[in-house]
Amino acid sequence: MLRTKRTVFALALLALGALAPASTPAAEDHPLALAVRAVPRHHQWSVLAPDQRERLLAIVRLTPGERERWTASPSAVERGLGLFAAEQNGDIEFLLSRADLLESREPTIPYAPPLALGQGGAPIAQTLGEYLTAIYQDWFGVDANGSRARFDRLFGRQQSPALLVKPWIVRLQRARDDEQAVAAIKKQIYELPEEVRWAVVTLAYKNSLMSEEEARGQLARLSKTTKSALAAGAELLPGEPMFLVNGGLLQRTLLEECRRLL
Amino acid sequence: MKARWLVLGVTLAVLTWASAEEPQDGIVLEVRKDAGGAVKLTWSGGTPGFQVFRSTETGGLTRPANQQGETNGQVFADPTPPAAPILFYLVTSSPTGTLTVREASSPEPCTPPAAKSHQIQAEWSSPYRIRSIQILRNDLLVVEQQFDCTATASLTATVDLSPTDQPQTRVTLCYQELEAALTDEIIGCPIAGAGYLAADAAPGTAGETRTLTCAGAPGDSHWVRTQNGAGDVAPTNYFGSSFPLTAAHRSSVIDDLLIARSHTDRDGDRSLSEARLTVVQFQLKQQTFSGAGFHRIRDDFLFTEYAAPHWQDADLNGVPERSFPVSYVRGTPVSLKDLAFGATPAGLPACTVEIEGRGPGDTLFTGSATLAGTDLLVPGPLVASVPLPNAVKYFGAYPIQWSARFAGSAQAAAGSSANRVYVLLDDPLGDRLESYFDIATKAADGESEVQAAFNKLWDEFKDLEVRNVRGERMGYYRGILCASDCTVYEAPGLITQLNGQCGSWADLLMQTARTLGIDGTEFITIEPDPKTLPRDCSGLPSDYGFLVKNYSFTPQPGTSGCANFPLRFNGPCGDPMWPESEVTDVTGLPGQDEANPASDFSRHFIVKFNLEYFDPSYGAGPFTGTKAQANLAWEKNGIAAYTGWATTNPYRQGVRRDRPDVRETFFDQ
Numbered sequence: 048m049l050r051t052k053r054t055v056f057a058l059a060l061l062a063l064g065a066l067a068p069a070s071t072p073a074a075e076d077h078p079l080a081l082a083v084r085a086v087p088r089h090h091q092w093s094v095l096a097p098d099q100r101e102r103l104l105a106i107v108r109l110t111p112g113e114r115e116r117w118t119a120s121p122s123a124v125e126r127g128l129g130l131f132a133a134e135q136n137g138d139i140e141f142l143l144s145r146a147d148l149l150e151s152r153e154p155t156i157p158y159a160p161p162l163a164l165g166q167g168g169a170p171i172a173q174t175l176g177e178y179l180t181a182i183y184q185d186w187f188g189v190d191a192n193g194s195r196a197r198f199d200r201l202f203g204r205q206q207s208p209a210l211l212v213k214p215w216i217v218r219l220q221r222a223r224d225d226e227q228a229v230a231a232i233k234k235q236i237y238e239l240p241e242e243v244r245w246a247v248v249t250l251a252y253k254n255s256l257m258s259e260e261e262a263r264g265q266l267a268r269l270s271k272t273t274k275s276a277l278a279a280g281a282e283l284l285p286g287e288p289m290f291l292v293n294g295g296l297l298q299r300t301l302l303e304e305c306r307r308l309l
Numbered sequence: 310m311k312a313r314w315l316v317l318g319v320t321l322a323v324l325t326w327a328s329a330e331e332p333q334d335g336i337v338l339e340v341r342k343d344a345g346g347a348v349k350l351t352w353s354g355g356t357p358g359f360q361v362f363r364s365t366e367t368g369g370l371t372r373p374a375n376q377q378g379e380t381n382g383q384v385f386a387d388p389t390p391p392a393a394p395i396l397f398y399l400v401t402s403s404p405t406g407t408l409t410v411r412e413a414s415s416p417e418p419c420t421p422p423a424a425k426s427h428q429i430q431a432e433w434s435s436p437y438r439i440r441s442i443q444i445l446r447n448d449l450l451v452v453e454q455q456f457d458c459t460a461t462a463s464l465t466a467t468v469d470l471s472p473t474d475q476p477q478t479r480v481t482l483c484y485q486e487l488e489a490a491l492t493d494e495i496i497g498c499p500i501a502g503a504g505y506l507a508a509d510a511a512p513g514t515a516g517e518t519r520t521l522t523c524a525g526a527p528g529d530s531h532w533v534r535t536q537n538g539a540g541d542v543a544p545t546n547y548f549g550s551s552f553p554l555t556a557a558h559r560s561s562v563i564d565d566l567l568i569a570r571s572h573t574d575r576d577g578d579r580s581l582s583e584a585r586l587t588v589v590q591f592q593l594k595q596q597t598f599s600g601a602g603f604h605r606i607r608d609d610f611l612f613t614e615y616a617a618p619h620w621q622d623a624d625l626n627g628v629p630e631r632s633f634p635v636s637y638v639r640g641t642p643v644s645l646k647d648l649a650f651g652a653t654p655a656g657l658p659a660c661t662v663e664i665e666g667r668g669p670g671d672t673l674f675t676g677s678a679t680l681a682g683t684d685l686l687v688p689g690p691l692v693a694s695v696p697l698p699n700a701v702k703y704f705g706a707y708p709i710q711w712s713a714r715f716a717g718s719a720q721a722a723a724g725s726s727a728n729r730v731y732v733l734l735d736d737p738l739g740d741r742l743e744s745y746f747d748i749a750t751k752a753a754d755g756e757s758e759v760q761a762a763f764n765k766l767w768d769e770f771k772d773l774e775v776r777n778v779r780g781e782r783m784g785y786y787r788g789i790l791c792a793s794d795c796t797v798y799e800a801p802g803l804i805t806q807l808n809g810q811c812g813s814w815a816d817l818l819m820q821t822a823r824t825l826g827i828d829g830t831e832f833i834t835i836e837p838d839p840k841t842l843p844r845d846c847s848g849l850p851s852d853y854g855f856l857v858k859n860y861s862f863t864p865q866p867g868t869s870g871c872a873n874f875p876l877r878f879n880g881p882c883g884d885p886m887w888p889e890s891e892v893t894d895v896t897g898l899p900g901q902d903e904a905n906p907a908s909d910f911s912r913h914f915i916v917k918f919n920l921e922y923f924d925p926s927y928g929a930g931p932f933t934g935t936k937a938q939a940n941l942a943w944e945k946n947g948i949a950a951y952t953g954w955a956t957t958n959p960y961r962q963g964v965r966r967d968r969p970d971v972r973e974t975f976f977d978q
Contacts (some may be wrong), residue, residue, distance in 0.1 A: 089832045161812035164792035190828045192738045225962045254922050255937035292828035293759040300919050
């Protein structure tokens, strides 16, 4: 049943795009919004048809002011595209400021199905809350599950977005084909407070975004105090959302790996 | 009951009174004196309860001092009579009486008052005629009535009796010539404990137990259930000073029962007590799960939540219309609200009934309920006495046996419920479709740690046999070789359509983990890596794909004409573009419920958890180490070759074989 609903929604959206005049002033009839059929989830740009990738790139290139305008639009479709642009630009501060949308049940821009072969396929409907949950999962490694209360539990103890671990991994991942960008991100990582740095470096190593030699070198730079704390299994990042779930399983795994590298 | 009677009537030794005014008790007395001087009396007629008097004169013969004895027989020996010129013997017959003590109202209130209204009826008959009848309570006169020396008479009174009161009746007779107080007496008792009694909801089985008492009743009292409908008690006959009974019923209709206790004393007087007893049947009508750890579940097909009440048998036919699944977080107690039972018969007062539910193990739900019309309603939630296990648990049926009772005696069964209950590690995440709960809790049953639970869940996928909540096995491209022919990309489609792409299997592993309350699973996209694969021969950005094992390659090195993708390949989708293919799909790598699933792809989707990689489509993994190491291990396990364009006009595919020690695919995370 759900599948049918999702398909119907997608077809309706497409029909609207085909029929709406480009000059209609209503926000949801923005020509660019109408031209976009779906957004990729999990960075799967390759599942989009080439023409769709181009249209989405135009959204990604919106200026911060335009992005802000889109995310304030009365149209849930435009707000979804605004979130898309923000997450593609790595504007995590803005994303975290929009946690109020987590519980939105408004249908927004659908997402492209994860096809094993080729591109296209009927887009799959999603609500703003579902979309923002997926974005948070990608960027922060935890599942807000469409719940503002859960978001507050996970992020409430975090003092600064810059001290979150997963965004550094996402940035490295996305910049992997740009050596200069990777170098710049790593420079920032090396300047992080030690209690964050050990986790980012270890996670980057496990994600093959740093070599073992590089990771060992960075961990060796840690102060004796931090090394002792790591050796003792101390909880250095009590506010890290990824360490708050699953009884701290990921923290234990990273600590074990870190101690091996030290 | 002992009758303290003195008497009348009449036969005198050798002589017989026979005036017309004298009562005719029918007694014919014969007196014989033997050689030793002993006197033997024998008589016929009269009613048992005889008294024998002796005197040397007729005046004052019935004075107590002259009484020689009592007997129910018709022979009396006077072995040493005094020496006297003449002795007069008198044998009298007892009056016959019945005292009936009967509850005045039924049904009675839920809590019996200290003193209940009773109707007391005294009935007497005597050949010596009735002068008066008294009804007393604890030896205090309640009412008295005079009669015109009739042979039979009765008197009725309504009296409040507490369970320890002793109602009595006394009779005075009309025979004037005798000087003694000519009376008889019967002592009765009110039955205590009758009222409402819960019968078992299942026909033919025992229910609530109770012991009825009657203060001062002799040990040889006879208790009888004298009237019943479909409702009943067991036993229906009993001898004793009290009556232990159990409610029972034979059908769904329950009505009032009449309980009688009777006793006949030596002179034939009867004491009879009667009480009505209502057997009530309770049967579970509905229950709703709730509580801090409770979570609703959604239907696989409709995507709608299973709504309250989660168990319901509204028409009380024993077949529930609803028996919905529910879930709880481990270590939390089950809480039940909106609990209601059907009550039969109708019209019962608003009594309070004690309710008890017995769940698995030592789990108890206890509370009070109030009768309201034909429903017995529990006002607040009932919380289980012990929490659920502190680990994942699958209850295919979480049975609760309900029972009810009016007073502190054994419970009567009041129906039972059974719901599927899924116990989770933590609050569930995601869509909460029932199949996710079913798969996850069955797999991770007993586990309390996240990693151990995930490992057990993975074992369920690893064996390539995964079934939804209906027991239907799900497949990975079952019967499909062209990947595009399968359009199920996500878990909701997989659990209902039973066949899906790799995306749906990755989603299913993630959704089942999320349902357990496990956070942090990631959806991983795998594609051919353009950094390590050579360009194809299209002259455009390369359009790669990969072939999953197993394939045969002949001849080698191939004749496509494209050096980087030398083998001619006709894929499984569309018309063949080459006259013959030099790459042939052979059975394997097996996937979920399919020995040879589709194997020509643009990309593949797997799952990452706690820095390890799992491929649920093939049950392969975990792949460990760094991402690059896991990637290579995955590739070695599954990839046979890569596809690219060998020619562009027309477009025809070429294939190059996988290099075992070179990573030619990439995981996106």
